[in-house]
Amino acid sequence: MAKVFVTGGTGFIGKAAVAELLGAGHEVMGLARTDESAKALEKAGATAMAGNLEDPPSLRPGALWAEVVIHLAFVHDFSDYGKVAAIDKLAIEAMGEALEGTGRVLVVTSGVPIADGGRVLTERDASDQVKPDGSPSGLQRLSESAALAFADRGVRLSVVRPPRLVHGEGDKNGITAWLVNVAREKGFSAYLDRGPCRTQAVHLLDAARLFRLAAERGEKGAVYQAVGEGQISFREIAQALAEGLKVPARAIPPEEAQAHFGFLAQIVGVDNPASSEITQKALGWRPEGPGLLEDLAPGGWYFRAG
Numbered sequence: 001m002a003k004v005f006v007t008g009g010t011g012f013i014g015k016a017a018v019a020e021l022l023g024a025g026h027e028v029m030g031l032a033r034t035d036e037s038a039k040a041l042e043k044a045g046a047t048a049m050a051g052n053l054e055d056p057p058s059l060r061p062g063a064l065w066a067e068v069v070i071h072l073a074f075v076h077d078f079s080d081y082g083k084v085a086a087i088d089k090l091a092i093e094a095m096g097e098a099l100e101g102t103g104r105v106l107v108v109t110s111g112v113p114i115a116d117g118g119r120v121l122t123e124r125d126a127s128d129q130v131k132p133d134g135s136p137s138g139l140q141r142l143s144e145s146a147a148l149a150f151a152d153r154g155v156r157l158s159v160v161r162p163p164r165l166v167h168g169e170g171d172k173n174g175i176t177a178w179l180v181n182v183a184r185e186k187g188f189s190a191y192l193d194r195g196p197c198r199t200q201a202v203h204l205l206d207a208a209r210l211f212r213l214a215a216e217r218g219e220k221g222a223v224y225q226a227v228g229e230g231q232i233s234f235r236e237i238a239q240a241l242a243e244g245l246k247v248p249a250r251a252i253p254p255e256e257a258q259a260h261f262g263f264l265a266q267i268v269g270v271d272n273p274a275s276s277e278i279t280q281k282a283l284g285w286r287p288e289g290p291g292l293l294e295d296l297a298p299g300g301w302y303f304r305a306g
Contacts, residue, residue, distance in 0.1 A: 102154060
């Protein structure tokens with residue numbers, strides 16, 4: 001069993017990952033930006049260390065203490081995504097430098113690349129960089145390139161790419177919850193009148209288990225995709241939401257996407273299927289939780305919660 005330092009341990013995926021790690025017998029220390037976060041970590045059975053991503057030196061003590069670092073924290077400010085991506089990059093570099101030459105484990109969160117055209121993306125596809133022009137890659141993180149730089153610097157570095165739609169109990173601010181809220185506020189559930197527009201999803205507990213497996217078994221320089229379902233269309237999602245909310249489902253033209261979906265327009269308007277076949281073979285990971293449409297169905301988690 002290992003000493004594991006987790007950033008973002010009170011976030012949506014982070015809480016599930018901390019529980020998964022503790023359940024497997026690991027000793028967990030979590031980064032706590034506030035007293036409230038510290039209390040939540042301690043209630044879960046972890047210890048807390050004060051610090052935050054915007055103060056990179058505050059992350060070093062946790063990294064130096066740990067045998068494994070799992071970086072899940074991210075500043076979710078979509079009004080200036082370039083700025084928060086840069087904050088994330090500096091945080092990864094601070095922890096990577098603390099681990100340099102030790103052979104210890106660093107697992108960093110990235111995301112399935114945003115692409116269009118319908119080609120199924122695998123773990124071998126490079127992650128795009130943040131672009132300032134509002135193109136689909138404008139929501140990409142810099143974390144992957146920042147992290148992989150440490151694979152040849154004496155760190156057992158791996159990257160986990162959750163899909164955009166992580167779903168399950170406790171989701172209040174994730175993209176799945178945002179889609180529910182947009183449909184509720186607009187009074188109808190929209191999808192774009194533009195081809196299949198496929199995306200990917202994973203259940204929260206499956207994502208948490210993959211982070212643990214990457215921490216325990218991940219290969220240096222490996223990229224893993226936490227894709228439970230790789231080819232769900234936004235039309236299917238919109239229809240499930242319509243049934244769950246008891247509102248109409250309606251196609252809208254692509255030029256109305258920004259006004260309807262806001263920042264999510266960059267996601268719902270692309271045909272972006274992906275696979276986790278390489279990950280499943282490498283780590284023995286198998287998605288087991290409910291599917292996205294099951295969670296969005298009448299009586300599914302998103303509607304049982306209110």
